[in-house]
Amino acid sequence: MLLYRTTTGCFIQTATSWHAVPETNWDALLELVGLPAYLTQIVDTTPEVNAPEPESILAPIVSQEVWAAGVTYFRSRTARMEESKDAGGGSFYDRVYAAERPEIFFKATPQRVANPGQPMHLRSDSKWMVPEPELTLCLNSRGEIVGYTVGNDLSCRDIEGENPLYLPQAKCFKLCAALGPALLVQSDAPDPATRIHLQIDRHEACVFEGETTVSQLKRSPQELAGFLFRDNTFPTGTFLMTGTGIVPGDEFTLQSGDVVKITIDGIGTLVNPMA
Numbered sequence: 001m002l003l004y005r006t007t008t009g010c011f012i013q014t015a016t017s018w019h020a021v022p023e024t025n026w027d028a029l030l031e032l033v034g035l036p037a038y039l040t041q042i043v044d045t046t047p048e049v050n051a052p053e054p055e056s057i058l059a060p061i062v063s064q065e066v067w068a069a070g071v072t073y074f075r076s077r078t079a080r081m082e083e084s085k086d087a088g089g090g091s092f093y094d095r096v097y098a099a100e101r102p103e104i105f106f107k108a109t110p111q112r113v114a115n116p117g118q119p120m121h122l123r124s125d126s127k128w129m130v131p132e133p134e135l136t137l138c139l140n141s142r143g144e145i146v147g148y149t150v151g152n153d154l155s156c157r158d159i160e161g162e163n164p165l166y167l168p169q170a171k172c173f174k175l176c177a178a179l180g181p182a183l184l185v186q187s188d189a190p191d192p193a194t195r196i197h198l199q200i201d202r203h204e205a206c207v208f209e210g211e212t213t214v215s216q217l218k219r220s221p222q223e224l225a226g227f228l229f230r231d232n233t234f235p236t237g238t239f240l241m242t243g244t245g246i247v248p249g250d251e252f253t254l255q256s257g258d259v260v261k262i263t264i265d266g267i268g269t270l271v272n273p274m275a
Contacts, residue, residue, distance in 0.1 A: 001039055002182040002267070003029075003147070006056040012039050013182065017048045026062045027236045031140050036185055059115045059179040060138065060149055063236045066113060066177050068134070068153050069224050070103040071096050072243030073216050102219055104228055105167060107153060107241060108177040114152075119275035121175040122254060126156035129254045132244035133198045133262040135190065135214060137221050138183055140237040143229040145221060147185040150262050150270040151241045152178040178272045179239065189221055190214050190266075197263040198246045200254070208252060212245035 002013040010021035010029065019042055023029050032038055071093055096103050114120045122129055136151030154177065160170035192215035200208040221242060228240055254274050263269040
């Protein structure tokens, strides 16, 4: 089932109905032991309600940090090697793809996360920016996978490519991430056939489209979560983006006014304009 956070409370969407969640403290909700059973009980014992207005839907985050994993798809490995070859950094992207330890980095605080429909920010000092559509894990404070959502890891390829030590500037800035529209409440690993689709529109015409599947992810969600929680604590849980397998060509960069649409099977479509 899908769990939504909105301006008027929390809602459950099943295949046939919508239900309001009495518990409106989002952080407490994500920490509940037996969350799926709790939501199922609500569906079984409460009347149906109308679906929330699309413009009321918020990102499924309140106080959690957002972290991200890199070079988890072969396509991402290749793109990172290409963008950093002039800086002499190409080989270590190849090495991290094959290494036991994954690349994991801090991405955003809640204030830097855009809601569905909210414009994301294009850096003024970057000339090569791309969206990165990513299956994103929602983890509770115990490191357990609570569910999955859609993530956009907006990235500056030129800044990272100039020098890998510039990664924080290439990744972390105002409205550099987006999450939503819903949280698929599920602890099991997603179906490997789950599709991740990216479409970028410019002046109402599609200028880029790409697709991959979760089966192309080199590391399992559980493995990535395990590395994130090594010697680390997250009192209210955290979100972890799992990397991208869709990378626009080197000639492409986002422009102000572009609209990025990321769809993941079973979760929905995250739509954000660029500004």
